[in-house]
Amino acid sequence: MKALFLALLVISGTAQAAQLEVQLNGGQRSWSSSELLGHPQARDIQIDEDVSYKRPMRYRAVPISALLDGVSAGDHLQAVALDGFAAELPAATLLAREGAKAWLAIEDPQHPWPPLAKGKPSAGPFYLVWTDPAASQIGPEQWPFQVARIRQLAAVEQRFPALLPAADASAEVRTGFALYQKNCMACHRLNGAGDSEFGPDLNIPHNPTEYFTGDFLRQYIRDPQSLRRWPQGRMPGFTEQVLSEQELSELIGYLAHMAEIREQRSEGQ
Secondary structure, X not given: OOOEEEOOOOOEOEHHHOXXXXXXXXXXXXXXXXXXXXXXXXXXXXXXXXXXXXXXXXXXXXXXXXXXXXXXXXXXXXXXXXXXXXXXXXXXXXXXXXXXXXXXXXXXXXXXXXXXXXXXXXXXXXXXXXXXXXXXXXXXXXXXXXXXXXXXXXXXXXXXXXHOOOOOOOHHHHHHHHHHHHHOOOOOOEOOEOOOOOOOOOOOOOOHHHHOOOOHHHHHHHOHHHOOOOOOOOOOOOOOOOOOHHHHHXXXXXXXXXXXXXXXXXXXX
């Protein structure tokens, strides 16, 4: 597998210490925030519905494709944040010239972004944002902020076979697996498989389909704070615009399927 590491951040207190290092096909280049702000393709962009700030925002940003020389549409990338959030990103989406367009927003040390919440840091110094996200069904998990690195990896199926549904799984379960990759892997592992260090495992020791009865799991995914209200809760709610009712059923079906596989393997030991 060819190696690509975008963004090893060296952050020392404030945004002016940020440095972006790109390693592509064995080569490496470093940019400071100021160098990226002055990149030939940098421009001011307007984000009408910013996922993290929940309001319109303006950024100085570089098209992410400008930093991915040599990457092809069939490749797979992962953006990892400082807190362990790990967003899986198909290269085709990042390189697309039509529909949603991916940008690396760069925080200007002279004009820092506002905090994400009271007592919290900003989304900087680097934040992956999208213009026209609805055109390509970009979900909230594909907006990683405080990005520490972006790296090229093998596809999820190759890296984590423990996530694969059974060979005879239904089409709905397989669709649920794809939805899991897009919406859940950024924060969670399952069967110990995954790169995220942000949220709990979704199948070990127990699966949420086992301890949420009735419609409570659906309600929890839609609005976590409606069931478990606490100030430190970080799981976002997934609206029907992000995850339709059918997609939510398919995602829950995949989780239930993985619980069944775990039990079958446990009984066979």
